[in-house]
Amino acid sequence: MKKITFLFVLSFLLHNLSFAQNTKRDQFVSALMKKMTIDEKIGQLNLLTGEATTGSAVSSDVELKLKAGKVGGIFSLSTPEKIRKAQELALQSRLKIPAIFGMDVIHGYRTMFPIPLGMSATWDMDLIEKSAKMAAQEATADGISWTFSPMVDISRDPRWGRASEGSGEDVFLGSKIAAAMVKGYQGKDLAEKNTMMACVKHFALYGAAEGGRDYNTTDMSRVRMYNEYLPPYKAALDAGAGSIMASFNEIDGIPATANKWLLTDLLRKEWGFKGFVVTDYTGNNEMIDHGMGDIQTVTAKALHAGSDMDMVGEGFLNTLKKSLVEKKVTQAEIDRAVRLVLNAKYELGLFEDPFRYCDENRAKTEIYNSQTRAFSREVASKSFVLLKNKNNILPLKTSQKIAVVGPLINNKENMAGTWSVSEVRTNSITLMEGLRNTLGEKTEILQARGANIYTDPTMDANAAVFGKTTDRDNRSDEEMLFEAVRIAKNADVIVAALGESAEMSGESSSRSQIDIPENQRNLLKALVKTGKPVVLVLFTGRPLVLTWENENVDAILNVWFAGSEAGNAIADALYGKTIPSGKLSMSFPRNEGQIPVYYNHKNTGRPHSGKPGYEKFRSNYLDVANEPLFPFGYGLSYTTFEYGDIKLDKTSMTEGQQIKVSVDVKNTGNYDGEEVVQLYIRDKVGSNTRPVKELKDFKKVLIKKGETKTIDFSISINDLKYYTNELQYIAEKGEFEVMIGGDSDKVKKAGFDLK
Known part of the structure; x- marks a missing residue:
């Protein structure tokens, strides 16, 4: 009874404290808004960048706009020195309203962790929350207080490149991870110097794009939305996320950015969300190509629907005042958006101290240190999924002479994977470096490239965007393959590091065929023909079609893109210093024709019996089984x-x-x-x-x-x-x-x- 009374009193006190804090915030923001002109209000809804990141548009005259109070926030700017200078410009505006500074801190900041799909394979919520907390520690030490993460989109189509940025196909697991990420980023108090505001994305249903083609149309019933796609967003918001990002896709024929049912009826009225909504990169402007009207029309629709901040497109900045005069938007709609943006800045403590995230001493000691690197190595090892281990070929023995072959054995730029915008690529540990660190100089390691990522130079270039070179070798496929086979014949075991490069998955990296590129598979076939045991170390940002590989190689260790300590962690796993424990959060199909394939499907009125083979007048294929090659939740151990x-x-x-x-x-x-x-x-x-x-x-x-x-x-x-x-x-x-x-x-x- 005493315990119940104590908990009740504690809850009552915390509720009243929160109420008092919100009242103080609301009074401050209301007083500030009374002083603001319409131009200053609209300026707070303008989010700019100094460089192109996920689109072709680049913001211009940023410094002049900051001084004029025409910028509410900036993203893709980092270091305390640069952010301090930008904040000083914002404080030269008439009302000295500070800017908010954001960044795509997706799976680590300077110290990179596995890509989110790999993180989800740990099935370890404490580890995932800690990774977000550590990322926030680093990012805030470098001046950043807002991250465009977590991405909580459910995806059942591995052709979609952004599956790499999410947590897979399951709504329950995805919801747990969404909440853990928000708690890690935001902690218990957003005003603390080592916490940052989360932005849940992409609201909503972005992962269900037709054909797995990025930015494409999404169409589904409300009952499917509520049961299978919406819960992770709700879980993230229930965990306290301060902002949410509208998705690029349409819902019920209306783009999410201007979808009033989505952003007002569901998000605010049904779910009670109190934070602000930011568009995705030029999301307002892109509604023109959707066929929703000119720039003035679409931005008015976005504001009316519930979008509060305009990322990069500047449609709000350039048209809202005119729309207000023409009564296409209301003062109340503008004020709603402004209040929500200012509330966030208040919660982050920016009005109290605009430079609270500009501590150069923190940046010197809290970024990419021995502690963060050790954790990166630990979490990477727990993300690996052992897909096959015939005759217990793994773990390897240090007495074995190994041949290490493949285009990814010594490539620093591709260890961290997609959405590693803040990494220092030269810091990443490659597979060869990791093996050498484990085996020392006395053990002989044979190595050969064996193949490029693609034979076609154009495809190879497409796989090497954002400066993440594939270190293309200009020799012919035949010459590289011959060299690899020659050295492999002198080894006891072959380690083949093959698969995707970092940017073959991620945004705008959809693939219609999701197998290992043909030239790499030809290399693998030649290695298998040597008769030596072959261990496939698979680099990938999505489920791949591995039917041939599963039938022919001895072991498959899926290492995703494991982050800064990738090479050390892979070597740890190959030699048994760590035991693989990862489990798939997304099914691996047998071929592309099965897609979408996922474990929690429904039966038809004529379900397949589950027995091997084709069954006439049952729901199955003539040429392949219904079940995936590797199901959701699958993963072996030593x-x-x-x-x-x-x-x-x-x-x-x-x-x-x-x-x-x-x-x-x-x-x-x-x-x-x-x-x-x-x-x-x-x-x-x-x-x-x-x-x-x-x-x-x-x-x-x-x-x-x-x-x-x-x-x-x-x-x-x-x-x-x-x-x-x-x-x-x-x-x-x-x-x-x-x-x-x-x-x-x-x-x-x-x-x-x-x-």
Whole structure:
């Protein structure tokens, strides 16, 4: 009773403290707005950049606009010296309103961590939150207080390049990661010097672009939105995210940037979001090509819908005053947007101290140090997914002579992956460097390039944007392949580092064919023909088609793009200093024709039986199985785990009850290892059709060799709820199935009823 009373009093005090702080903020902002002219108000809605990053437009006359109060924020500017100079210009404006400074801090700042798709493969929320916290520590030490992250778009189409920037196909896992990232960036107080404001993107449904082609149309039902795509955005906002970015795609025929249902009815009224909405890069202007009108028309529509800040396009700056005079927008709409932007600056403490993020001493000690590098190495090793390990070829032995082959064995520019805009590329540790650090100078390492990323120079150039050279070799494919085979024949084992370059995935990097480029596969085939064991170290920012590779090579270690310490972490994994524990957050298809392929699909009225082979008059293909090559949740270890039968404390529950679920997991191999124990639920009968299974919980546990651990879960009414066609969030009485296993395919089953 005393504990309950204490918690109630604490909650009451915190609520009143928050209310008092908000009242103080609102009073300050209201007083400031009374002093502002219409030009100064519109200026606060203008977000500029000094260089092109994700579009062709570049802001001009930034210094003059800062002095004139025509800039609310700047992004892609860093270091305390540069930001201090820019802030000083902003403070020369009449009302001395500070600017906000943002950056695409996506998976680390100077110290890079694995790409987000790789981070999601850790299934470790503490680790993910810590990575965001460390990124915020570094970025704020360099003057930045706002990040355009996390990207929480659900994607089930690996052709879409930006799958690399998200957390995969599952709404439950994606929601957990979204919340963890926001908590890591923002901490408990945005005004602290080592926290930064998160910007959740891309609102909404961007990951469901038709054909996997970036910026393309998205079209889906509301019930699918609510059940399968919207929850990660909501989870990020519930975690306190201060801003959100509108997506490029249209929804119900209206671009998100001007979609009032999305930005006002859903976001503000239904979800209660109190932060501000920023457009994506020239998002307002791009509505012209959508066919929504001229620049004045589309910017008025954006403001009316609920967009508050205009990124780079300057449509707000150049047309809103005219639209106000012509009564195409209202003063109240402008004031709403201005207030939300000023609120954010207040929360960040910029009015109290415009230079709070300009501490040069912090920049000298808190960026890219031994602590951040050690963590980068740790998290990289936990992101790797072991896809195959025939005859336990891995881990390698230091006594083996190895041949290291491939275009990515010694390329610093491509270790961190896409969206590593702040990295110092020369800092990255390559695979060859990592192997040398592990093996020392006494162990002989044979090496050869073997192939370029692509044979075609044009395709190779497309894979090397943003200065991330592929170090193209001008020799012929045949000459490089001959050299690689020659040295491989003298080795005990071959390590082939193949796959994508960093910018073959990411924004505007959609691929219609997602296999390893043909010339690299030809190299791999030649290496296999030597008869030597072949370990494929796979660099990729998306699921790839690996059907041939899976059938023919001995081991496949998917290392994504692992960040600053990539080479050291890969070497650690290859030689058993760390044990792979990553699990896929996105299914790997057998071929492109299966796409979209994902684990939580629905049955048809004529489902395939699940038995091997084609079945006439059933929902299947003539030429390939329905199931992916590697399913969601899949990932091997150097050890093995055995699952016992599921135990339930009861076989029925009512709304106010819970069912306790447990399973024994035994480590039956020769190494201590971590396993992600996954719990899925199926609603067997519903008023709406339901997926064949849905992830509802998971636990990552360390189990020592020979040890058995009992893993406990609880199932409550909330785990059984879904949105009906009427968008009612309910759980329906009836039969349910609970499944537990090491991936979404191999599971043990038990049943229970909701009474």
